[in-house]
Amino acid sequence: MPFIEIKGVSYVYPLREGVSLKAVKNLTLSIEAGEFVALTGMNGSGKSTLAKLLNGLFKPTEGEILIDGISTADEERIFDIRRRVGMVFQNPDNQTVATLIEDDVAFGPENLGLPRDEIIKRVDFALQAVGMSEYRKRDAAKLSGGQKQRVAIAGVLAMRPDVLILDEATSMLDPAGREEVMGVVRKLVDQGITVINITHNMEEAALAKRVVVLRKGRLAIDGTPSQVFSSSLLESCGLTLPPAAALAKELKDSGIDIGTVTTEESFAEGICKLLK
């Protein structure tokens, strides 16, 4: 059985009297444990709504979402769901609750009522996993954006989650910060955590093993980065190829076919092969 099962899910936002917005429409999708999935689509396509549905912040208006067999609508298990599915949001400045970094990371485990030893163990583990151990006694407000997001990830890891959801967690960072965070994410994927990265940066999406594209609340494309990048539907989803992939496509139109390119490295290799 897949770890995450989304079965015929719709979600409707009540806007005001008599007006509502259907943000997710009859979505069916499953994700196996350990997958690294990029969830993408233009603004308003339903990505963030789906993320909030996955950890029970929102309950499906129709359909059902199962996390390891537990329904997100099951009120009695909601804290279990939230522990298992951790989220990191967009704004690095809105996600710290404590002054000291180690206190911030300890916040979750403390709320679980864990014994002190266990909390310390988890904080050590989490800070090490994101490469922030040496900063543990520092002031969280003085960190760079990338460091703040790594601390936010550590806060989630301290809960020993099964799934990490990043909701545009890099979109407010500079390129160096983005790289820092994605470096940590790749490491976590290698360690077996299921990661869902919500992004409209297509270069970042290409780092995942699977890319799921939403369009107006519906599933539009689902496949490997190279399948998604070669899909004719991409444009209608309001997405553009990363620059190297776009150039490969233009070259193809000019009669030079280097295959589907997902990364800059594969672009260089493709050119090279043809010139050999």
Place this chain on the structure above:
Amino acid sequence: MQAVEIKNLSFVYSKGTPNEKLALDNIDLSIEEGSFVALIGATGSGKSTLIQHLNGLIKPQDKKHSSVIVGGKNAADKKTLKTLRFEVGMVFQYPEYQLFADTVEKDVAFGPKNMKLPADEVSRRVKRALETVGLDYNEFAERSPFDLSGGEKRRVAIAGVIAMEPKILVLDEPVAGLDPAGRAELLALIKKLQKEVSPTVILVSHNMDDVAALADRVVALKDGRIVADGAPRDVFSHRAFIMHIGLDLPTAARLVDKLEKKGITLSKRIITMAELKDALLSIFKKRAKKRGNNMGYAQINAVTDGNKNADENVEECDGASPVDEKAKGDESSPVSDEKAEGDGAKDENDSGSAGGGEDV
């Protein structure tokens, strides 16, 4: 005429405390009217502090030695401060967070009203501003800005700034957080704003592709100092230096370096994807011709659109060369660089030099 003239500008945050930080260190910067300047540098390099001096949000700390003259006005002068703020339009990061009125019309009208313009002029400007940013006046004027999509909100916020018809437009990371379609639209809009509303544009950006595509001058800051200043093509061509100051390259330049590692040498002055495409097409064209000639070895002069040539070399591809990225800079291909440099490559569409040859 100079739109901006900054002399000896330094700025220290939290002066006299243990957290004291030198944000700007003796900056001299003149910006010619009508230019499109990209301000780049890592987070914390002083970009935001610098632009906040332009409309007096931050005043020079050392009034004796520093001066900030914008549009002929001293930014430290209280008497002209209000006028200055109308002349320098600031679009901060995530400007949609600053929307406040209950209709789009009122929000965009806020600036021109503060300028004490007559009512019909205010309404003319609101209409023009909304139309310039691509929002239909009749459709949007009465709507609440808070019910709009993210991209629309941002355009309303920008309309609020350009409704003051500022001579200088300063944009801090204007496309951050937008989806690809929204980004492309907004970048095109900025170019249009320069033509139609604000002749001088200062863009703060981390995206070197945008910088390469839009700016005619790039100013790089590091630790509060100006460390590079020139045409994007010149600045980005100094690879070793760019790496040293911790800046990124445009995608096209990065691809040129990746190809070089594999033995395909292209000009280091290529900064846009269009230029890279031309350069590659020209290599493939040469290759096809050569195949036809059945030559075993050739050093070929490439001619791109008849305006440029350079000796370029394609070595064996699979010999994944073990060149250390850090160890190489401009010096690794001085020939192609110098050749291209002679042409000045001022034209945006002007492709860098390219060509091909091979050892078989």
